Amino acid sequence: MTSPLLDVAGVAISPDHYIGGRRVASAASFALQSPIDQRLLGHVGEASAGEVDAAIRAAQAAFPAWAGLSAAERQPMLNRFADEIGKRADDFCVVESNDAGVLLSRMRHGVVPRAMLNIRWFAEHALTLQDRTITTEQATHHVRHDPAGVVAIITPWNAPLMLATWKIGPALAAGNTVILKAPEWAPLTSSLLADCADAAGLPPGVFNLLQGTGANTGAALVSDPRLARISFTGSVPTAKWIAQAAGANLVPCSLELGGKSPFIVLEDADLDNAAATGALMYRNAGQVCLAGTRFLVHEKIVDRYVDALRGYVGQLKVGDPRDEATEVGPIVHPRQVERVMGFINRAVVGGAQLLWGGKPHPFGAQYVEPTMLANLNQTDEIVQNEVFGPVLTLQTFADDDEAITLANGTDFGLGGVCYGETAHATEVAGQVRTGFIWVNSFGIRDLAAPFGGIKRSGIGREGGDWSFEFFCDVKDVVVPAKPFRASFSHR
Template identity: 55%
Template sequence: PALAAGSTVVLKPAEWTPLTASLLADITHEAGLPPGVFNVVQGYGDEAGAPLTADPAVRRISFTGSVPTAHRIAEAAAAHLVPCSFELGGKSPLLVLADADLDLAADLAVEQYDNAGQVCLAATRILVEESVRDAFLGRFLDRVAQLTQGDPRDESTDIGPNIHPRHADRVDGFVWRALAAGAKAVVGGGRNTALDGALGGKYYLPTLLTDVDQDSEIVQEEVFGPVLTLQTFPDGDDDEAVRLANGTRFGLAATLAAGDRERAARIAARLVAGTVWINCFYVRDLSAPFGGSRLSGVGREGGDWSFDFYCDLKNTVTASKRWADRG
């Protein structure tokens, strides 16, 4: 959208994910974009990112990443009153109602392990109506048992590694602190040691934790790994379902598995989320607005929703009948 609005762009990717950004620069060059219109700067945040966000020549900052980094960027941008657009983290819920297609619900839940859980939109908090908990859980565990973890370059692989050994350590820390606090791992709960030698010890088993409290770290904080939690709410208690779903600092997305259209619509209307999927997940129309509420972000992307952000609006007013007579 920045390019479509006529702006020039400097893209600084995360230091652990440099290759796609460089590939995009190659593609824009081959497509004939004039030199200097799309630029890529590689480097660490302190060395490359901080000078960019503090430079007064930068007139807009769009950032995708963590909340702490967004705080630092906002502070730097404030010095020059530079507007910011943030797409940040999430701790999204997946609500499973008693009348839902439980096979579909289980499929949706397992889908949250995609990309080794490194998806900001992932519905990592599964909230199930009590009467169908066991039936849902059985289907979910059956599907998890069929997943293949391994090299992402192998087409038979369902779950690859985390991005970096340090990130795998972070994911493991979340899980072990949760277990120490009383959580139960009904599946996973640690590293996939059988694959440790393959790609540097970055593989973490798809994990589901139960017996977790709403105010616990594992429920409240973004893990960004293949780790889900399971909680229940009383049958028919939509208020409690919504309370649990909205009970974090985030509001990026929500997923709902339901059989009754009207009940699903009522619940969806009460969810604090920039995107709500009903009986589906990650269906994105790029012309639709995308973004989050609360600590999940500021602003929207998609379609022409962000054009105003990348432009300064100008209003030109002309007085009538004041033109000089030129014959």
């Protein structure tokens, strides 16, 4: 028996899991509140160990037939999946904005088109994996990318639709079957994805959805030895726990974790351009792992740069994310608000200087003012740890060596930004220890390029061939160049 549908801004959403091509209700559930105004959106099922087992069994049963298809045979079905996302674009925009507080403008103009592309691009790119050979004098090596099996995908609350499709696309295109564990603070667009998979005609069990908390549903899922892969995006503490559970079963993990990325402004930077880009770090209330949150500015230009940045920040509209003009929306959950304000308050007590912000925003209970803190030491908590809110820090440097030392002076290494004369900025960027870094730009992404971090920012790379290297078992079929005959020598 299924549960009554939720009504979120006129969009009907199932609160149940999607297992083996049908909706499955749970005995237990948990409440969802909108970060915009704390109104109750409804109750969503929490998967028990039994429902986790059912999802794994459904994915296992579907795997042989799905894996047995060629990439060309899977492609039309995956393209229909993308089509169904496009048909419900408005629903995805409205629901994720209400559920996660994501900017409606970002959903409409960025996230939904990217979600469709994530499915289509990897379905197309999978075709290139079929004919790879390495020829030597001794043999021809036919390199195969075989589907690994049942894949668990666990996504965070800050970008539920985009990050789910970013992982689902290559996993399904490679021939795996998928169990998506939705983020507990923002699960509703994951449920819409299940509707789209069903409408596209994906065979039952190829795509499955579980909803629930990490402590219960997530724990039962990642500790199961029947999984072939686990792909996780989220926090470092959760990643350590997942890796430990998966390690007991030798299940490979891809871990894309947090960041404390530098935003470097060199003495020869275009200050106005760097300031305009700097203000973008507050978008989505700073709940973006890619954001450059540690501003490192040359001491000779810091006053002029701060004035320019202040001007752009002052133009940002804080408000309801459903208003397309809004640029800074709410923080996703009251616990996250408490965490963000805790970082700010402890920094101020410790001697940090508030250049602007630092208080709850009057628009609503889960809003925090765009904040900039200065007068900091490299060892300060707020410099070293990810805040994941609209909070930036400012430090100065005297030369390139000091800038690089400061940039590399945390345990994180996800991304970064470097503004300056192009050759100069490129040279400095090359010495920053990070998975990627933008020169005189921000947010440029290409699905063919690698994405991921170093140090505490993660293990592995996603995108292009790197996604398939993870989601596939790579096999070498060796055919000798001339007849082979075994020989034995006896002493």
